[in-house]
Amino acid sequence: MNYPVWFVPTLGGGLLIALVAIVHVFVSHFAVGGGLYLVLTERKALREENRALMAFVRTHTRFFMLLTMVFGGLTGVAIWFVISLINPAATSLLIHTFVFGWATEWVFFLVEIVALFVYFYTFGRMDDRTHQVIGWIYFGAAWISLFLITGIIDFMLTPGQWISNHDFWSGFFNPTFWPSVFFRSFLSFMLAGCYGFLTATFLAEETLRQRMIRYSGIWALASLLLSLPAGWWYLATLPTPAARLVHGASPTIARASTVGAFSLALLAGLLITLILLRPQARTRVLMVMVMIAAMGYLGAFEWTREAARRPFVINGVMYSNGLLASEAPRIDQDGFLKNARWVQNREVTDANRLEAGRELFLHQCFACHTIGGFNNDIIARTRNMSFNALRNYLATIHGKRYFMPPFVGTDAELQALAAYIAGGLNHKPLIEAKGAGGDQGKELFNDNCTACHGLDQIKPDLKGWPRAKIRAALDKLSALNPDMPDYTGTAADKDAIADYLAQQTGGAP
Numbered sequence: 001m002n003y004p005v006w007f008v009p010t011l012g013g014g015l016l017i018a019l020v021a022i023v024h025v026f027v028s029h030f031a032v033g034g035g036l037y038l039v040l041t042e043r044k045a046l047r048e049e050n051r052a053l054m055a056f057v058r059t060h061t062r063f064f065m066l067l068t069m070v071f072g073g074l075t076g077v078a079i080w081f082v083i084s085l086i087n088p089a090a091t092s093l094l095i096h097t098f099v100f101g102w103a104t105e106w107v108f109f110l111v112e113i114v115a116l117f118v119y120f121y122t123f124g125r126m127d128d129r130t131h132q133v134i135g136w137i138y139f140g141a142a143w144i145s146l147f148l149i150t151g152i153i154d155f156m157l158t159p160g161q162w163i164s165n166h167d168f169w170s171g172f173f174n175p176t177f178w179p180s181v182f183f184r185s186f187l188s189f190m191l192a193g194c195y196g197f198l199t200a201t202f203l204a205e206e207t208l209r210q211r212m213i214r215y216s217g218i219w220a221l222a223s224l225l226l227s228l229p230a231g232w233w234y235l236a237t238l239p240t241p242a243a244r245l246v247h248g249a250s251p252t253i254a255r256a257s258t259v260g261a262f263s264l265a266l267l268a269g270l271l272i273t274l275i276l277l278r279p280q281a282r283t284r285v286l287m288v289m290v291m292i293a294a295m296g297y298l299g300a301f302e303w304t305r306e307a308a309r310r311p312f313v314i315n316g317v318m319y320s321n322g323l324l325a326s327e328a329p330r331i332d333q334d335g336f337l338k339n340a341r342w343v344q345n346r347e348v349t350d351a352n353r354l355e356a357g358r359e360l361f362l363h364q365c366f367a368c369h370t371i372g373g374f375n376n377d378i379i380a381r382t383r384n385m386s387f388n389a390l391r392n393y394l395a396t397i398h399g400k401r402y403f404m405p406p407f408v409g410t411d412a413e414l415q416a417l418a419a420y421i422a423g424g425l426n427h428k429p430l431i432e433a434k435g436a437g438g439d440q441g442k443e444l445f446n447d448n449c450t451a452c453h454g455l456d457q458i459k460p461d462l463k464g465w466p467r468a469k470i471r472a473a474l475d476k477l478s479a480l481n482p483d484m485p486d487y488t489g490t491a492a493d494k495d496a497i498a499d500y501l502a503q504q505t506g507g508a509p
C-alpha cells in the first residue's frame with residue numbers, strides 16, 4: 001500500500017522470485033556443503049598420499065569457486081533486487097527487524113570469500129596443515145551464514161513469540177529454526193555429493209573416476225536419507241494453518257509435493273544405481289538426471305515453504321500483498337484507495353469503477369495472480385463467475401480459502417474490484433438482475449457455488465440423488481468435502497438451490 005506495484009503481467013512477481021530463488025539456493029547450499037566435501041576429500045588425498053586425488057580436489061575447488069562466488073554471488077544480489085521490487089514492504093520489515101543479523105551475515109560472507117580465495121590460490125604452495133585449517137575456516141564461515149539466514153527465512157514462516165514481544169532473539173530462534181538448520185545442512189551435504197559426482201564424471205582416468213563417482217554418490221545418498229527425518233521434524237513443528245495447507249488444503253502445495261516426491265524417488269534410485277552398479281561408461285546422462293532431480297527436491301521444498309505461509313508473507317503479520325494484518329480493520333472503514341500512496345483513483349465513482357478496480361487488483365491480488373499469464377491466471381480462474389458471484393466470493397474470500405488474504409476496503413471498493421474482474425477482464429454484464437421464480441435457484445447457485453466448481457463438475461457426483469438428499473446436504477456442505485465451506489443462505493435459498501440442482505441432475509422430487 002505504501003509502495004508502487006511492479007507490474008510483470010505474464011510471469012507474476014511470485015513466480016519471478018521463485019525462479020531466481022530456486023536457482024540461487026541450488027548454488028548457495030552447495031557453497032556450504034561443498035566446503036566440507038573439499039576439506040574432507042583433501043584430507044583423504046593427504047592420508048593416502050594420492051596425487052591424482054589431490055589434483056581432482058584442486059580442479060573441483062576451481063569449479064566450486066567459480067560457481068559459488070560468481071554465479072552464487074550474482075543470483076544472491078538478484079534476489080535482493082527482485083524481492084525489493086516485488087515486495088518492498090516485507091523486505092523493509094525484514095531489514096529493520098534484523099539489522100544486526102544481516103550485518104553479521106555479511107561479515108561471515110566476507111570471511112568465506114577471502115578464505116576460499118586463499119584456499120584455491122595457495123593449493124600446493126602452503127604446508128598441508130595450514131591449508132587444511134583455511135579449508136575448515138571456509139566451511140565454518142559458510143555454515144554460520146546458513147545458520148544466520150535460516151533464522152531470518154524461517155521467521156517469515158513462523159514468527160512465533162516475536163509477534164507479541166518484537167524481540168530479535170524470539171524472531172531469530174523461531175519455532176521452525178532448528179529443524180530447518182538441520183534440514184538445510186543435510187541438503188547442502190547432499191548437493192556437495194551431487195556436484196562432486198558432476199566433476200568426477202569428467203575425470204579421464206578410469207579407476208579414479210569410478211572411485212570418485214562412488215564416493216560422491218555415498219555422500220549424496222547418506223545426506224539425502226538424513227534429510228528425511230529432519231524434513232519430517234520440520235513438518236511436525238508447523239503451526240496449524242500452515243500444517244493444514246501443507247497437508248492438502250493448498251492446491252499449489254499439493255502440486256509441489258508431487259514434484260518433490262517424484263524427484264526424491266528418482267534421486268535416491270539413481271544414486272543407488274550408481275553406487276551399486278558402478279557404471280563403467282561415462283555417466284553424463286545420469287549426471288544430468290541427478291542434477292535435475294536434486295533441483296526438483298530442493299525446489300519443491302522451497303516452494304512449499306513459501307506457499308505454507310500464505311496468505312501471509314510474514315505469517316500472521318503481513319499479507320502477501322504487503323498489507324499489515326493489524327491495519328486491515330482501519331482500512332475497511334477508511335477505504336483502501338484513500339490510504340494507498342501509489343494509486344490514481346482515490347474514490348470509486350461510476351466513471352472510474354473499472355480503473356479503480358484494476359488498481360485494487362494490482363495492490364491486493366496481483367501478488368499471487370497474473371492477468372492472462374503463466375501462474376495462477378485470474379482470467380482463467382474467474383471464467384465461470386458472474387459479477388454477483390464475484391461480489392459474494394470477495395466478501396468472504398479469506399474464510400472460503402484460507403490461503404488468500406481477506407479483501408481490504410469499503411463495500412464500494414469491493415464492487416469495483418468485482419466489476420473489473422467480471423466486466424473488465426471477462427467481459428461479462430454487470431447488471432444486478434434478480435430473476436423471478438424458477439431462475440432463482442440457478443442464480444443462487446451461480447453466485448455462491450461457481451467460484452469453485454460449475455454445475456458440470458458436480459453433476460456426476462449428484463447422479464441419482466433425490467431432492468431431499470440434496471436439500472439436506474446443503475445444510476452441511478463441509479461434510480461432503482472438507483474444502484467446501486458451509487452455505488450460509490436462508491432456508492428458502494437452500495430450497496431454491498435444491499430445486500434447481502434436482503431438476504438439472506434428474507433427481508426424484
Ligand code: HEC
Nearest residue numbers: 251252310311320364365367368381382401403404405451
Ligand atoms: C497469497 C496469494 C493469493 C492472493 C493475495 C490472492 N489469491 Fe486468489 N488464489 C490463490 C491460490 C493459491 C489459488 C488457488 C489456485 C489453484 O487452485 O491452483 C487462488 C484461487 C483464486 C480463485 C479461484 C477460485 C478458488 O477459490 O480456487 C479466485 C476467483 C481468486 N483466487 C481470486 C482472488 C482475488 C480477487 C484476489 C484479490 C482480492 C486474490 N485471489 C488474492 C492465491 C492468492
Ligand code: HEC
Nearest residue numbers: 400401448449451452453458461462480481483484485487
Ligand atoms: C470454496 C470452494 C467451494 C464452494 C464455494 C462450493 N464448493 Fe462444492 N465443492 C468444493 C470442492 C473442493 C469439492 C470437491 C471437488 C471434487 O470432488 O471434484 C466440492 C464438491 C461439491 C459437491 C460434490 C460432493 C461429492 O460428493 O463429492 C457438491 C454437490 C457441491 N460441491 C455443492 C456445492 C454447492 C451447492 C455450493 C454452493 C452453495 C458449493 N458446492 C460451493 C468446493 C466448493
